[in-house]
Amino acid sequence: xxxxxxxxxxxxxxxxxxxxxxxxxxxxxxxxxxxxxxxxxxxxxxxxxxxxxxxxxxxxxxxxxxxxxxxxxxxxxxxxxxxxxxxxxxxxxxxxxxxxxxxxxxxxxxxxxxxxxxxxxxxxxxxxxxxxxxxxxxxxxxxxxxxxxxxxxxxxxxxxxxxxxxxxxxxxxxxxxxxxxxxxxxxxxxxxxx
Numbered sequence: 001x002x003x004x005x006x007x008x009x010x011x012x013x014x015x016x017x018x019x020x021x022x023x024x025x026x027x028x029x030x031x032x033x034x035x036x037x038x039x040x041x042x043x044x045x046x047x048x049x050x051x052x053x054x055x056x057x058x059x060x061x062x063x064x065x066x067x068x069x070x071x072x073x074x075x076x077x078x079x080x081x082x083x084x085x086x087x088x089x090x091x092x093x094x095x096x097x098x099x100x101x102x103x104x105x106x107x108x109x110x111x112x113x114x115x116x117x118x119x120x121x122x123x124x125x126x127x128x129x130x131x132x133x134x135x136x137x138x139x140x141x142x143x144x145x146x147x148x149x150x151x152x153x154x155x156x157x158x159x160x161x162x163x164x165x166x167x168x169x170x171x172x173x174x175x176x177x178x179x180x181x182x183x184x185x186x187x188x189x190x191x192x193x194x
Contacts, residue, residue: 012043013079016061019054022047023073023080025064026097029087032076035107044097046070046082046090064097066090069128072120084111085120092137093129105140109150118153126159134163136170139181 013032017024025046030036042060051065072086082090088108091098098104113121125134138160145152167182169175175184 009039010077010079012056012059012061015056016043016045016059017079017081019056019061020045020047020050020063022063022070023082025066025082025087025090026094027091027099027103029082030091030098030103030107032079032081033084033087033111035084035087035110036103046073062097064094069093069124072124083117083120085113085117086124088113089121089124092133101140105144108141109144109148112151115153118156122156122159131163131165132168134160135168135181135183138163139170139178139183139185142181 013024013028016028022045023029024032024043026044027036027040028043031039041058042062043056045061045063046066046069047063048070049065049067050063053060053062055061069090072083072089073080074083075081081087088104088111091104091107092101095101095104098107111117125137138157141150141152141160142157144150145157161181164182167177167184169184169186171186173186175186177184
């Protein structure tokens with residue numbers, strides 16, 4: 001039974017990737033790279049300019065247009081899937097397709113990326129993102145380094161800090177100001193009240 005289920009999943013992934021001429025991305029890429037244990041019921045496919053959703057057996061297939069961000073894929077078990085650094089970047093870019101920032105941070109922790117992988121991640125941030133994006137992501141990575149003892153290289157955090165221009169908000173509502181990152185963290189404010 002397990003082999004049949006594995007074949008079913010693999011067939012669904014290949015079908016989804018071929019249907020939209022893109023690559024597997026977001027939560028399904030996290031699962032494919034073993035950065036998440038939970039098999040999602042939605043198979044996300046990154047595309048150049050098509051966004052839509054279809055059903056295939058027990059799965060929903062969702063095409064997500066990434067436009068110029070449609071780079072950074074590799075072949076894995078016959079399917080095109082975003083590389084680990086590109087998966088992490090994509091999930092920070094559109095966290096709703098990864099189950100939210102908590103899932104993204106768990107995946108970053110599980111990935112334990114090498115220096116080369118961190119450089120690839122930084123390439124995407126530098127090429128496509130605003131100062132505010134780098135500021136928010138840098139702050140979250142600094143928390144992983146401090147609280148979970150993840151080896152986030154200093155060059156990543158220093159680069160993200162170098163992009164700080166204005167105060168930004170992480171979340172909605174009243175936040176705790178983190179001066180080092182010029183971040184109002186509403187999640188921290190709610191944790192501090194507990």
